[in-house]
Amino acid sequence: MIIKNRTISDDNWTVFRLSGSDTPKSAVVPPGKIIVPLKVWQAQCDVLQARTGLGVWLASDERAEDLRNYLAKFSVIAVDFPKFSDGRGYTIAHHLRARLGYAGELRAIGDVLRDQMFYLQRVGFDAFVTRSDKDIGEALKGLNDFSFFYQASSDERLPLFRRVQRGGEL
Amino acid sequence: MYRYDQFDHQITAERVAQFRDQVRRRLSGELTEDEFRILRLQNGLYMQIHAYMLRIAVPYGLLSAQQMRMLASIARKYDRGCGHFSTRQNTQFNWIKLQEVPDILADLASVEMHANQTSGNCIRNITSDEFAGVARDEIVDPRPFAEILRQWSTFHPEFAYLPRKFKIAITGASEDRAATAVHDIGLVAVKDVQGEVGFRVLVGGGLGRTPILGTEICDFVPWQHAISYLESIVRVYNEYGRRDNMFKARIKILVKALGIGEFKRQVEADWQFTKNGPCTITVEELNRVAAFFTAPDYAQLPKHDAAIAAHQSENRAFSNWVQRNVKPHKVPGYAAVVLSLKKTGIAPGDATADQMDAAADLAERFSYGELRVTHMQNLVLADVKQSDLFDLWQAARERGMATPNIGLLTDIICCPGGDFCSLANARSIPLAKAIAERFDNLDFQHDIGEIELNMSGCMNACGHHHVGNIGILGVDKDGEEWYQVSIGGAQGNDSSLGKVIGRSFTFAQTPGVIARLLQVYVRERFDDERFIDTVRRIGHGPFKEHVYAALVEDDKALAGAEYALLQKGTPYDTPYYSPRF
Numbered sequence: 001m002i003i004k005n006r007t008i009s010d011d012n013w014t015v016f017r018l019s020g021s022d023t024p025k026s027a028v029v030p031p032g033k034i035i036v037p038l039k040v041w042q043a044q045c046d047v048l049q050a051r052t053g054l055g056v057w058l059a060s061d062e063r064a065e066d067l068r069n070y071l072a073k074f075s076v077i078a079v080d081f082p083k084f085s086d087g088r089g090y091t092i093a094h095h096l097r098a099r100l101g102y103a104g105e106l107r108a109i110g111d112v113l114r115d116q117m118f119y120l121q122r123v124g125f126d127a128f129v130t131r132s133d134k135d136i137g138e139a140l141k142g143l144n145d146f147s148f149f150y151q152a153s154s155d156e157r158l159p160l161f162r163r164v165q166r167g168g169e170l
Numbered sequence: 171m172y173r174y175d176q177f178d179h180q181i182t183a184e185r186v187a188q189f190r191d192q193v194r195r196r197l198s199g200e201l202t203e204d205e206f207r208i209l210r211l212q213n214g215l216y217m218q219i220h221a222y223m224l225r226i227a228v229p230y231g232l233l234s235a236q237q238m239r240m241l242a243s244i245a246r247k248y249d250r251g252c253g254h255f256s257t258r259q260n261t262q263f264n265w266i267k268l269q270e271v272p273d274i275l276a277d278l279a280s281v282e283m284h285a286n287q288t289s290g291n292c293i294r295n296i297t298s299d300e301f302a303g304v305a306r307d308e309i310v311d312p313r314p315f316a317e318i319l320r321q322w323s324t325f326h327p328e329f330a331y332l333p334r335k336f337k338i339a340i341t342g343a344s345e346d347r348a349a350t351a352v353h354d355i356g357l358v359a360v361k362d363v364q365g366e367v368g369f370r371v372l373v374g375g376g377l378g379r380t381p382i383l384g385t386e387i388c389d390f391v392p393w394q395h396a397i398s399y400l401e402s403i404v405r406v407y408n409e410y411g412r413r414d415n416m417f418k419a420r421i422k423i424l425v426k427a428l429g430i431g432e433f434k435r436q437v438e439a440d441w442q443f444t445k446n447g448p449c450t451i452t453v454e455e456l457n458r459v460a461a462f463f464t465a466p467d468y469a470q471l472p473k474h475d476a477a478i479a480a481h482q483s484e485n486r487a488f489s490n491w492v493q494r495n496v497k498p499h500k501v502p503g504y505a506a507v508v509l510s511l512k513k514t515g516i517a518p519g520d521a522t523a524d525q526m527d528a529a530a531d532l533a534e535r536f537s538y539g540e541l542r543v544t545h546m547q548n549l550v551l552a553d554v555k556q557s558d559l560f561d562l563w564q565a566a567r568e569r570g571m572a573t574p575n576i577g578l579l580t581d582i583i584c585c586p587g588g589d590f591c592s593l594a595n596a597r598s599i600p601l602a603k604a605i606a607e608r609f610d611n612l613d614f615q616h617d618i619g620e621i622e623l624n625m626s627g628c629m630n631a632c633g634h635h636h637v638g639n640i641g642i643l644g645v646d647k648d649g650e651e652w653y654q655v656s657i658g659g660a661q662g663n664d665s666s667l668g669k670v671i672g673r674s675f676t677f678a679q680t681p682g683v684i685a686r687l688l689q690v691y692v693r694e695r696f697d698d699e700r701f702i703d704t705v706r707r708i709g710h711g712p713f714k715e716h717v718y719a720a721l722v723e724d725d726k727a728l729a730g731a732e733y734a735l736l737q738k739g740t741p742y743d744t745p746y747y748s749p750r751f
Contacts, residue, residue, distance in 0.1 A: 123327050168176045
């Protein structure tokens with residue numbers, strides 16, 4: 001299951017992760033709608049270029065910049081959160097959206113939990129595969145924690161002081 | 171001071187609701203402690219030895235009388251009648267029940283306060299000069315910028331899960347009273363030759379396990395670009411700061427590893443994408459916020475009040491207080507007054523609910539209803555008529571807030587230490603009390619003059635021991651508490667890090683060690699040379715030699731079983747709900 005466009009739906013993508021003996025070069029990417037690791041994409045670019053319906057995912061220590069020339073190739077880009085407290089994925093999302101202008105689906109995968117949903121959405125994630133042991137319906141509620149926020153980010157290009165007339169009484 | 175508009179109110183209310191739900195889910199078991207820990211820390215909630223501790227934000231140290239009364243009310247209603255003012259100008263309560271925290275937050279929200287980001291790996295409460303707006307040496311009032319940055323950093327979506335905590339200090343005066351050099355980012359407001367306001371930006375300072383003074387990354391960032399420039403610094407840190415070792419995760423380690431040149435290059439490479447973008451602060455927004463910090467309606471007064479001079483010559487206690495606790499003000503006939511929270515026998519920075527109420531009353535009676543919390547853990551009334559000083563002194567004295575020791579030996583900075591904190595290696599409050607008792611004699615203190623004694627119960631350095639002229643650090647040796655003593659640290663314009671004098675001491679020896687350091691100072695000083703200047707002139711050698719020349723005797727009273735028992739912490743009966751128990 002996945003949260004997409006603020007609703008819960010079936011997910012027809014599979015995240016491909018390297019297993020023990022695989023190397024990025026040797027790993028066999030199965031057919032179908034697959035989200036491959038950046039390293040596999042880089043190692044097998046020649047072959048994978050020909051496929052349609054391909055996704056790629058970035059680990060939290062990888063760089064959005066490495067996808068600069070290929071953004072149009074992917075139907076989905078995912079960012080992995082090894083732990084919910086690893087905040088690098090937020091800046092990766094910022095770079096993809098603000099600096100590289102990526103406009104396609106950006107999904108958060110890994111340790112994705114309710115209490116991070118609001119910030120994830122703000123920096124540009126629009127799809128969330130929440131951790132499987134948690135209720136995805138509960139997680140959905142996390143998207144509505146706040147109705148206003150001070151900063152500019154991917155969801156709202158203007159900071160509050162440029163967006164509204166400040167100074168009104170309650 | 172700044173007042174919330176409808177948006178600030180709504181964001182704060184929604185935060186209370188969000189945290190209320192998080193607490194509910196923790197208590198129902200829906201959230202594990204590991205998941206909840208990081209959420210509660212972002213709300214300043216620590217699990218300490220006896221109970222939860224809640225750290226409430228006092229943005230850049232500014233409080234209204236009404237807010238101070240709310241703190242008093244929280245102390246009575248939810249704590250044991252006492253609060254603690256910290257080196258980050260915040261307020262801490264040590265006896266909090268988890269179940270009651272949402273109600274405390276709702277009470278705080280009713281007076282435009284919160285506990286947002288007072289802990290956790292995010293941007294913390296921004297600290298500033300306690301004399302902002304009234305200091306004679308002020309070039310730019312930092313408060314409007316501090317408020318603009320408070321809003322920017324509050325729930326910043328990209329920077330909630332940084333590698334480690336992130337502290338910003340801002341000052342606008344020629345004397346740095348905000349310790350900008352020991353912050354992750356230090357902002358010094360300056361004017362360029364055209365009179366335009368901007369910031370000299372320091373980065374990578376910090377205390378803790380690896381104390382480092384900040385390095386200048388830019389000598390002038392125009393004020394309009396403060397947000398975008400800071401975002402670029404924090405962004406580079408979020409991407410590249412170490413996450414494999416929490417002791418090497420602060421930005422100072424990254425700046426050292428890359429070198430300031432390369433770090434700056436990366437920051438400015440990011441900045442080129444956002445400079446002049448929507449984050450650029452507008453004149454309208456600056457004016458809107460600055461309008462909250464305009465000067466009050468000062469009276470036209472003579473420069474010096476004759477009656478005060480008369481009181482001073484007649485009354486030595488008052489005169490001592492004026493000398494130490496009354497600070498210059500930019501407006502003739504006014505003064506800024508420091509209410510000391512360092513009375514001997516009291517934990518440094520502690521105030522009872524009654525004292526908080528009294529301080530609020532004094533603020534309303536004498537200082538336009540506003541107070542400030544200082545990073546030295548005292549309170550300030552910033553706008554007092556000199557002609558009111560005698561009345562104020564008498565009233566403050568009745569409440570135990572007029573100890574004339576500001577800047578003196580017993581104006582000790584001290585962390586909660588082993589009595590409360592689960593990180594501590596050693597107790598610090600009882601040692602601070604023991605030192606204060608030993609040197610309680612005011613004449614002696616005035617003779618020693620300006621000196622800063624800072625104490626931390628562990629290397630996390632909440633008591634800023636590295637920048638104390640004398641620093642005391644609690645260390646653990648085979649499960650026993652020992653104290654390492656350093657000298658030569660200083661904060662402010664001429665910041666330096668202290669150096670350890672040698673092997674560590676027992677609890678009962680430490681006051682005697684301080685006495686020996688002071689003996690060397692008294693022997694060696696020129697005229698009115700300060701302790702720190704003597705250390706800098708003659709070096710560590712003479713101090714070391716004298717301290718270690720013969721065994722430092724245990725202070726008998728401190729070594730005695732009775733004292734140890736008394737100070738080992740009260741045997742608290744039932745701990746509040748805490749997964750620890």
